[in-house]
Amino acid sequence: MSALITTELVALDADLGQDKDAVVRRLAGLVAASGRATGADDLHADxxxxxxxxxxxxxxxxxxPHCRSAAVTQASLAFARLDAKVDFGAPDGPADLAFLIAAPEHGDADHLTLLTALARALVRPxxxxxxxxxxxxxEVVGLVQDVVSPPEAPAAPAPQATGASGGE
Incomplete structure (x- = not known):
């Protein structure tokens, strides 16, 4: 499986617009420009x-912001560290960190798994x-991959040989 987030999907210290509609539009544009969605407009609308x-x-x-969309061809996670904070409806005010989770239309379990893993990481200061x-x-890609794509479990250790040396 290819990476959920790549450097093409990251915008640092970016002014993506005055409101959440503009920010989501620009993040959807990153997903589409990287070839992971058939069109930014449909992804933005969803x-x-x-x-x-x-x-x-x-x-x-x-x-x-997150969605399942027929426009998405590959599950993706776009990220922006916003230069100007934007209101996404949080009780404590606007956001300076925004992720767009874009999942294929029939990616229910993957979408929820990704959302859960990311939300768990984001409660850690x-x-x-x-x-x-x-x-x-x-650096952002490395940080995010570590939490949304944890390393695979190590292979089980090989069984220890228990054979006796021929003199008993």
């Missing part, structure tokens, strides 16, 4: 339809601080 059901702003300056301090898109 994400905003989901946004209309319930705000995706979380406490601490974080937003996670050290993870959020590391996103705010990241100096490059590569």
């Amino acid at each position: 994400a905003m339809a989901r946004e209309a059901k319930a705000a995706t702003g979380l406490p601490g300056g974080i937003a996670i 050290e993870f959020v601080a590391s996103l705010r301090a990241a100096g490059s898109a590569e």
Whole structure:
């Protein structure tokens, strides 16, 4: 499976617009430009339809707009560290960190698994601080991949040989 987030899907210290509609549009554009969606407009429309059901702003300056969309050809996670904070409906104010989870239309379990893993990481102050301090898109990709794609479990150790040396 290819990476959910790549450097093409990261925008650092970016002014993506004055409101959540503009930010989601620009993040959808990153997903489409990277070849992971058939069109930014359809992905944007699906994400905003989901946004209309319930705000995706979380406490601490974080937003996670997300959707399943027929436009998405590959599950993707776009990220922006916003230069100007934008209101996503969080009770404590606007967000400076925004993720767009874009899942294929029939990706229910994957979409929820990704959302859960990301939400768990975002309650850890050290993870959020590391996103705010990241100096490059590569650094953001590494940080995020570590939480949404944990390393595979190590292979079971080989059984120890128990044979006796021929003299007993």
